[in-house]
Each structure stands twice: as structure tokens, then as C-alpha cells.
Amino acid sequence: MGIPSRAATAITAAVLAAVLAACSPSYDTSSDTASPDASGSLAVSHVHGLGIDPADGRLYVATHEGxxxxxxxxxxxxxxxxxxxxxxxxxxxxxxxxxxxxxxxxGGHGNRGLIRSTDTGRTWKTLSLGGTTDFHSLEYANDTVYGYDSTRGVLRAGGPRP
Structure with missing residues (x-):
């Protein structure tokens, strides 16, 4: 099943906008928060993940600023x-x-471990390894979570479905 043309265009535009915002010289590096730039767009310093929520079809972008x-x-x-x-x-x-x-x-743990949101990222709950692990990459396939644990430099896998 392919992505409909309208959705593919929107995704491409959103990813391009996020990348351009991340590379934009207008980003204020003295601040750790995302803020609207002159165009009203959110400026971010880094993009670490992208995903489409099947519930609403929106693109969600994980950044240093939320x-x-x-x-x-x-x-x-x-x-x-x-x-x-x-x-x-x-x-x-x-x-x-x-x-x-x-x-x-x-005041939270420096490393959040594996966390889950069931409300499109509004709130998060720790599932495991809170305070000890910082996953820099996560993937979910075949009822298994795969993650790169940057604190130990190892790949981890676990299941069943969270």
C-alpha cells in the first residue's frame, strides 16, 4: 500500500521544513527550547526521529526541544x-x-530509559531502564522493540509488544 500523493507531498514538505529549520542560522543556540522564528515556524536544533501516527495521519518529529x-x-x-x-x-x-x-x-532522571506515550506524545510513562539508559535509536517490528543504548554502546531487543 503506497502513500497517497497528497500525504507524500505533505510529508516531504514537513521533513524539508524541519531539516531547514534545524540547519537555519536563525536558531538561537543559547537557548535549549524551540521557539517560533520570524515565519511562525518552530525552529529546532536537531531531528532525531520521524513517525506517522495512524490515528490522525500526522507527521511527528522528535527533537531536542520536544x-x-x-x-x-x-x-x-x-x-x-x-x-x-x-x-x-x-x-x-x-x-x-x-x-x-x-x-x-x-528534576527527572538524566536518562529516561524506554518511555511510552499513549496520547500522541502529550504525556510519557517509564517502561524500563529509567535513570540508566539513553536510547539514541528505537525501532519496533514483529512485536519486538529494538534500541541502541548509547550509555553502554550496545543494541538491545525486547518484547512482547509494550
Missing amino acids: VIAVADNGTAERVGDTADYMGFTVIGPKTFLGSGHPAEGS
């Missing part, structure tokens, strides 16, 4: 907190897996 939802018309909004999402994958309708670091000053 998870950003991109609509078909290219408008973007941050969902949830401003945490640093290093690993990210969509595993089902409204259900995401992530990892990374909490927002500065939030």
Missing part, C-alpha cells in the same frame, strides 16, 4: 513537554516509544 506534530498544511505545534527526545518511534495509533533526557530543571 515532539512536534506537523499537519498536512505544514503547520507545526509542539505536543507535551520540551524534553530531549533522542530515540523515537510510532508503534500504533496514538502510541509512541521514546527515550532521551528530561527538560532542564524538571
